[in-house]
Amino acid sequence: AAAPVSDLKALGILYWKMNKEYQHSYPIKSVPWDPKDTSDPKLAALRDDRGYSYADIITIHRDHLPGFDAKIAAFYEEHIHDAEEIRFIIKGSGYFDVRDTNDKWIRIHVKGGDLMTLPEGIYHRFTCDEKDYIHAMRLFIGQPVWTPFNRPCDEHESREKYIKTYISKKENKGQSEPPQKKVRKEEVPKPVPVSTTE
Numbered sequence: 001a002a003a004p005v006s007d008l009k010a011l012g013i014l015y016w017k018m019n020k021e022y023q024h025s026y027p028i029k030s031v032p033w034d035p036k037d038t039s040d041p042k043l044a045a046l047r048d049d050r051g052y053s054y055a056d057i058i059t060i061h062r063d064h065l066p067g068f069d070a071k072i073a074a075f076y077e078e079h080i081h082d083a084e085e086i087r088f089i090i091k092g093s094g095y096f097d098v099r100d101t102n103d104k105w106i107r108i109h110v111k112g113g114d115l116m117t118l119p120e121g122i123y124h125r126f127t128c129d130e131k132d133y134i135h136a137m138r139l140f141i142g143q144p145v146w147t148p149f150n151r152p153c154d155e156h157e158s159r160e161k162y163i164k165t166y167i168s169k170k171e172n173k174g175q176s177e178p179p180q181k182k183v184r185k186e187e188v189p190k191p192v193p194v195s196t197t198e
Helices: 005-010 041-050 068-075 157-171
Strands: 014-017 030-033 054-060 085-099 105-111 114-118 124-128 134-140
Touching: 005 014, 005 105, 054 068, 054 085, 068 124, 105 114
Parallel strands: none
Antiparallel strands: 014 114, 030 054, 054 134, 085 105, 085 114, 085 124, 085 134
């Protein structure tokens, strides 16, 4: 069954379908990359509306990312960030796994043209799909901070903020937050397609 966009919004995840990658040219890697350089009017409007002032572009593939296996392993460790995570998928595809309010995984298959934000403090992880290729833009408000805080980190200020904003909301409707569980590294969620037609 597909996870509707409304379920993702309830977790603080936002999604936009951007213009197809072949309409605009982006470098394989650019750290940093000025988001003012985009020729995509849809991306420019979103950049201005949400205040994105810094970007970089990376390609996750064995030919373009030194230490590919170690980086993929690190991305797959369940973690949070202390700022919103913004990803525009230029080409390729991969999976973001996020925890729902019952501490269960939702797997989001992102592809070229998808732009998604994950809120500060949400437990998540990333991996490539069978193609082992994703070309993505990371956007930031102000100076980039790219520090993952691996689970468990429930006492982290950003996690507490997320619980208060998204999980406590559910508790207030008569549902309680599940007890935290330890995640086995071999646990892999089944892909859940995301309906973007709402």
